[in-house]
Amino acid sequence: MATRKYKRLYRSDVRQARRVLRGHVRKTPVFHTEILGPRGPVPVTLKLEHLQHGGTFKVRGCLNALLAAPPRTTSVVIASSGNAGIAAAMASALRGLSCTVVVPESAPHTKVAAMWSHGAEVLWHGTTYAEANRFACELAAERGAMQLHAYDLPAIVAGAGVVGLEIEEQVRGRPPVLVAVGGGGLVAGVAVAFGLRGRVIGVEPHGAATLHSALAAGRPVDVDVSSVASDALGAIRIGEIAMEVAQRYSVRSLLVTDDAIVMAREYLWREFRIVVEPAGATAVAAIQSGAYVPEAGERPVVVLCGANTDLATL
Incomplete structure (x- = not known):
């Protein structure tokens, strides 16, 4: 059996990261609203992490x-x-x-x-x-x-997981949380923060399906990357930490098209005057395109993860 490169992360590691980060990062707000899906308006809660310092989680x-x-x-x-x-x-x-x-x-x-x-x-x-x-x-x-590594270091993943602890405090119940996936640092951190109590769903472009391909293969595998969101979701392989966490906590993966991502980004600007980069709109695309259909009475949380974009492209 292969040995793990890093120690296994737990909720306690994310709680420690929150203590370390207190006073250094923003507790980003949430916004309860509706997004138009294929079958009509869908109640959602947007986690406005694009308002974080530097425009990124x-x-x-x-x-x-x-x-x-x-x-x-x-x-x-x-x-x-x-x-x-x-x-x-x-x-x-x-x-x-x-x-x-x-x-x-x-x-x-x-x-x-x-x-x-x-x-x-x-x-x-x-x-x-x-x-x-x-x-x-x-x-x-x-x-x-x-x-530092963009997504595959324990401290990096634990820090990103504080987003999950904030959602837990800001939103009642245990709704599913939709998170865009590149190398997997954010989706892994949020899943670790929630543990077995959470339902975390990764959303990826068809042209950068690192988690989806890894779950199908049972291990991280290289993928070809070609997506409008590849400047942020451009990893060719899911991180080892994210893979272990996804398997441990049964994280699902949904795929969306580039067209759906572009439409979701334009929709956020047109309806809410929210400016995000394509990666920041990827999880929204799952709701708007119908790739994710909430159960009756369910209000999913959708993380808007980044806002570093050229305004001229809107």
């Missing part, structure tokens, strides 16, 4: 990791297609650390500019996140820097 995990870093830590290296790099740059600046982000050539200029705005050094390497991550590993070893 990933600040939670990066800060959780850096607040626990050894005192001798002076520099940070991370590979990212966008949001994790923004979060690492912001968290590093708050901690007085230098930060280098290795991005693939496809990284959006809007997100690179946000990294620069927080003082990060940005290096381009390769055409995919996987290629950028391999170079980041080499660079961190060469510089003796602390290396």
